[in-house]
Amino acid sequence: MAISNLDLINDCDGFPYYQADPDLYAASVCTYFELRVQDHDYAVGYMLPSVVEVFREVPSWTIDDEDRILTLAGKTTEERSAAIKTTLEALRMTGHFKVLEKWRDELYPVYGRNKELLFNVERCASPLFGVVTYGVHLSAYVRTKEGEMKIWTPRRARTKQTYGGLLDNAVAGGIASGESPWESLVRECGEEASLSEDLVRSKVKAAGTVTYFHIRTSKAGGETGLLQPECQYVYDLELPEDVIPKPGDDEVEEFYLWSVDEVREAMARGEFKPNCALVVLDFLIRHGIITNETERDYIEIVSRLHRRLEFPTL
């Protein structure tokens, strides 16, 4: 059974849309709690009730069961970040959440409506809070002398805990707090594909964002059903035929240089990490390879690749 491009979208962007089915949306959202910060009357994430329960009676946290809101205390970025750090370190010690076993000592930023930094949170904990996270994804491709497009496609190390053995974009990584998307990309291009800084700074082109609202499955490792709204800054890099990306760390097993058809066949077999499949779809649409003449769900797919998230973004 071939997987359609719309299936790939549904797999990654699984959170319901209000307009598509208001009743389903209301039924879904009413099961979650909003995450808020003190003195701000809007949600910055959605959380499972089973997760919120763990914060009951914990200092710095207040649960409003009637309106289903978990509020983090603290008047400044520093106070809120310190409070969340203390709580998470305690939860990590007690081994309560499986996702916390992948502690990375890397902070992700959470922004408010005025694009101000509300707090930082340990990367592996962000799905517990359902907050928006940010990343960079690079599509690297070659035009052969015959004019054919080929796409550099890495396979993730089979030993990776999350999505091991699946196909990825040429370079991809999360943006840590304090880092700009562009500097994050330059760093990751060196680490993951051994691409020189000069090449990256002179040849890579920004091409927008891909945004979606993912509901985590067992494939991601850790608790399932956690909410993960994400924004990926996407970039393109046309490489000369003689530049070969090489894994610079142990995250990538091998780089393939595949024709567009080979990439699409692998997508239809479900071999791509879910959000990387979306980045490929966006790339193929922007480059006129997937068109409305060949893709029944073209309009729907283009919109779904650019979901407007319900929480503030940077």
Place this chain on the structure above:
Amino acid sequence: MAISNLDLINDCDGFPYYQADPDLYAASVCTYFELRVQDHDYAVGYMLPSVVEVFREVPSWTIDDEDRILTLAGKTTEERSAAIKTTLEALRMTGHFKVLEKWRDELYPVYGRNKELLFNVERCASPLFGVVTYGVHLSAYVRTKEGEMKIWTPRRARTKQTYGGLLDNAVAGGIASGESPWESLVRECGEEASLSEDLVRSKVKAAGTVTYFHIRTSKAGGETGLLQPECQYVYDLELPEDVIPKPGDDEVEEFYLWSVDEVREAMARGEFKPNCALVVLDFLIRHGIITNETERDYIEIVSRLHRRLEFPTL
């Protein structure tokens, strides 16, 4: 006062978003009527109550005042299309709606959830029903020997009834019922810019869609407040420096070959037709000219350019 890129988005994509403000959304939507067709339990458009009132007691139309639904009778595409035609011709004769004074004898398609054609409707009447309409927009550009990008930018004839004298995309037009986006584009490229069919078929690249939900203002001519959800298929064409687009009809006054800065300055002065400004924004983002480093509202703008419409699309 310079107009920001987000202002341009808000100007064209003015219909509220549920998630941004559920109360405002509910307050807006509850003032409208849904347009439905017989035996289909979902909306294909939103209509103003003042428009719906005109359909009271008219054969083929049923108003449900309690649930605020206007239903078009007919079991087949042909029956429904004939019924709407009869009604609109009568309304045109009585001079009831100003938008019907621009009768074009051109039919627009309205689709259902299974992408089936539900009915055709005279182009100028589509905003009365608030149904999704489709168009094609081409960005034509040149790379000079020095590597600078320049964008072909036509000024609409000042005599045009709608958006006269404003700036446009190189080629733009509506897609009539029965016409494919690609064939529509090829035809419009000849009519509006005198571009040869060979050139268009070999060089134009599809690049996605731009979708938005517009609330009509007086600039559009006719009744204000009418709802206009639209899907524009967008295309890019890199032209050699020696190919000069020429107006092939009287819709365009003049073509300018402008630098990116000249285009952006004209956008900031509000000189572009609203939906054409959005197509330019999408072009500049896809080509890495507007980036998140230079545009404060980058994430919001990318999402808003690709709104998921609440009605079925092709």
